[in-house]
Amino acid sequence: MLNNIGIVLVGTKYPGNIGSVARAMHNMGLDHLRLAAPQCRIDDEARRMARISNPVLASARCHRSLGAALRGFRLVVGTTGKSGGKREQTSSARALAPLILSHAARQRVAIVFGPEDTGLIDEDLKRCQWLMRIPTRPGAHSINLSHAVMVVSYELFLGHLGFEPARVPVLAGVDQIEAMYLQLETALRTIGFLHDENAAHMMFRLRRLLGRSGLERSDVGIMRGIARQLAWFGAARGRKP
Amino acid sequence: MLNNIGIVLVGTKYPGNIGSVARAMHNMGLDHLRLAAPQCRIDDEARRMARISNPVLASARCHRSLGAALRGFRLVVGTTGKSGGKREQTSSARALAPLILSHAARQRVAIVFGPEDTGLIDEDLKRCQWLMRIPTRPGAHSINLSHAVMVVSYELFLGHLGFEPARVPVLAGVDQIEAMYLQLETALRTIGFLHDENAAHMMFRLRRLLGRSGLERSDVGIMRGIARQLAWFGAARGRKP
Numbered sequence: 467m468l469n470n471i472g473i474v475l476v477g478t479k480y481p482g483n484i485g486s487v488a489r490a491m492h493n494m495g496l497d498h499l500r501l502a503a504p505q506c507r508i509d510d511e512a513r514r515m516a517r518i519s520n521p522v523l524a525s526a527r528c529h530r531s532l533g534a535a536l537r538g539f540r541l542v543v544g545t546t547g548k549s550g551g552k553r554e555q556t557s558s559a560r561a562l563a564p565l566i567l568s569h570a571a572r573q574r575v576a577i578v579f580g581p582e583d584t585g586l587i588d589e590d591l592k593r594c595q596w597l598m599r600i601p602t603r604p605g606a607h608s609i610n611l612s613h614a615v616m617v618v619s620y621e622l623f624l625g626h627l628g629f630e631p632a633r634v635p636v637l638a639g640v641d642q643i644e645a646m647y648l649q650l651e652t653a654l655r656t657i658g659f660l661h662d663e664n665a666a667h668m669m670f671r672l673r674r675l676l677g678r679s680g681l682e683r684s685d686v687g688i689m690r691g692i693a694r695q696l697a698w699f700g701a702a703r704g705r706k707p
Numbered sequence: 708m709l710n711n712i713g714i715v716l717v718g719t720k721y722p723g724n725i726g727s728v729a730r731a732m733h734n735m736g737l738d739h740l741r742l743a744a745p746q747c748r749i750d751d752e753a754r755r756m757a758r759i760s761n762p763v764l765a766s767a768r769c770h771r772s773l774g775a776a777l778r779g780f781r782l783v784v785g786t787t788g789k790s791g792g793k794r795e796q797t798s799s800a801r802a803l804a805p806l807i808l809s810h811a812a813r814q815r816v817a818i819v820f821g822p823e824d825t826g827l828i829d830e831d832l833k834r835c836q837w838l839m840r841i842p843t844r845p846g847a848h849s850i851n852l853s854h855a856v857m858v859v860s861y862e863l864f865l866g867h868l869g870f871e872p873a874r875v876p877v878l879a880g881v882d883q884i885e886a887m888y889l890q891l892e893t894a895l896r897t898i899g900f901l902h903d904e905n906a907a908h909m910m911f912r913l914r915r916l917l918g919r920s921g922l923e924r925s926d927v928g929i930m931r932g933i934a935r936q937l938a939w940f941g942a943a944r945g946r947k948p
Contacts, residue, residue, distance in 0.1 A: 490854055495844040517849070555876060555921065560865065601865060603736040608758070613731055613857045620858050624801065624842060659936040671929055679920035688912055695900040699940060 467626050470570040472498040473615060474535050476590055477581035479505045485515030486612030487579075488523035492516075494619035495626070499526040502535035505581070532578070532590055533644075539576040540637040541569045541680070544586050544594030545614060547607040555678060556597040563621040568634045577618060582611050592670055593640070595677040638686045646686045646693070647673060653693035656700030708867050711811040713739040714856060715776050717831055718822035720746045726756030727853030728820075729764035733757075735860035736867070740767040743776035746822070773819070773831055780817040782810045785827050785835030786855060788848040797838040804862040818859060823852050879927045887927045887934070888914060894934040897941025 473491055478484055478501060485508075488499055499522050508523065516523040529535035536542055543566060546556060569575050578594060580586035591597070600609055600617050609617075638646075651669050654660040660668055676689070714732055719725055719742060726749075729740055740763050749764065757764040770776035777783055784807060787797060810816050819835060821827035832838070841850055841858050850858075879887075892910050895901040901909055917930070 486851060486854075489851055493843045493847050493850050493854070495847075515851075600861070601868060602734045603864070606734050606736075609734050610727060610730055610756075610853075610857075612851075613727075613734070613854065616851075616854045616857055617861050620841070620861075623844070627842065654933065657936050657940050659933055668929065671926070675920050675922070675926045675929070676916075677920075679916050679918075681916070685912070685916045688909065688916070692895065692900055695898050696937070699898050 467567055467570045468495045468622065469497065470572075470574045471496055471566070471622060472500055472539065472574065472576045473619070474500045474502055474532070474576050474578045475504070475611070476502045476532050476535075476578060476586065477505055478611065479582050481506045481509045481512035482515045483582060483611045484508060484526070485512035485520075485523060487615045488512075488516040488520050488526065490612055490616040491619055492520055492522045494616070494623040496619050496622070497522055497525070499523070500535045500576075501526060501528045502532040502578075503530060504528060532593060536576055536578075536593060536640050538574060539640060540573040541566070541575040541596070542594050542640065543575065543577045543596045543598050544591050545577065545579050545598050545600075545618065546585055546591070547599060547602070547609060547614075548585060555674075556599045559598055559600050559618050559621045562596065562598050563618075563625040565634075567622060567625050569637070572634060573636055579611060579614060588670070592673045595680065635680070635682045638681045638683045642683065642686050643681060646681075646689050649690055649693040649697075653696035653700070656697055708808055708811045709736045709863065710738065711813075711815045712737055712807070712863060713741055713780065713815065713817045714860070715741045715743055715773070715817050715819045716745070716852070717743045717773050717776075717819060717827065718746055719852065720823050722747045722750045722753035723756045724823060724852045725749060725767070726753035726761075726764060728856045729753075729757040729761050729767065731853055731857040731860055733761055733763045735857070735864040737860050737863070738763055738766070740764070741776045741817075742767060742769045743773040743819075744771060745769060773834060777817055777819075777834060779815060781814040782807070782816040782837070783835050784816065784818045784837045784839050785832050786818065786820050786839050786841075786859065787826055787832070788840060788843070788850060788855075789826060797840045800839055800841050800859050800862045803837065803839050804859075804866040808863060808866050820852060820855060876921070876923045879922045879924045883924065883927050884922060887922075887931050890931055890934040890938075894937035894941070897938055 473496060475487060491499060512523065566575055578586065580590060600614060602609065647669065651660060651665060714737060716728060732740060754764065807816055819827065821831060841855060843850065888910065892901060892906060
């Protein structure tokens, strides 16, 4: 179950933090660390903080973007310390851990952490189906990166020790989902619902709305069927898709 | 309640760890940090890790021994990653947190963490009334000092919140939602995606899909906007809605 969970760090700036994250993961039984567009290298400081011969750090993989790092995952959970804006529906780490474990019993789950200074930005959040936060003292929301990974990993480790799975479906792959959004956007432009001014905002809203529901393959099939029909309609009226 | 809890670090070697501990405590609503016989000073590295003007670090007090640091406390809880020897009765942080909070509602409680390399030694343990541990992967017991403080502080903070509500939005009313589904069905018939044979089944699937996401009023607005545009399109092509 824990073996199906990956930790993805986006744009990390300090090698020491990568090492500390690897140490926390190793303590808590998590093995798979991916770095998306890291702003630093795995150096001696990282190895020092991870402790000697940490297998998590040794097997960490680098990717040029978050999209590339998420390949192969089904459920993508973003972490955020902020609220408001595009982050209206967030659940606490404790509340989400059992659900994440239920999914991890069947399929691969990525948990995504943003850069030290900004956290995840909107561009990253749009790839996340669920949002998770760690409760803090009011006004002290900024948690050290490795501390945040430690708390989330700890919740997952404790949850897996006393695990009762909820019934969850097999989710669609992220590549299928991205293809669906592309097709939907094209179709909604065809019928004039989207145009250059509102497309980014509206597609973001649709991503949040559909992402929260946990899309299965058959759901993606329905949405793509609607999009196909729209495109056919648009073409019949002489608009270009 | 949290104001009656003190974190006591014994023989800490690295200033960065003291700073990281102060940051974790501040995040989790704990204010009182005591250093017993520290092996380093609070320097720029400590202040860097604590983040600027961290009030926990600024008010940290140094004592020459653990005995001196514990003056004024009633309940003393030691932390250990080891087992065996004098550590036969240890409870997990999660199990102890509610008991510690119950005491903290009435009297001062100290939670004691040992040096980075050895943890608490027998001489320190004998001053502790309870022993607490953080569960780990077998064979990976050694947790970073500030990670250990973070987990314990997190358990206390969540325990003191008692109830940690998820952040949920105001949802759309069921009448609004039913009106949306009616409008959607009509529109999807207009473009030929639905017909009498498949409408009931497909609408049920759409209800499951959209229902899971927790529709807000603005979400309903978007879906109705799409439906309106579809109906307009269909009418323009001469089909009856």
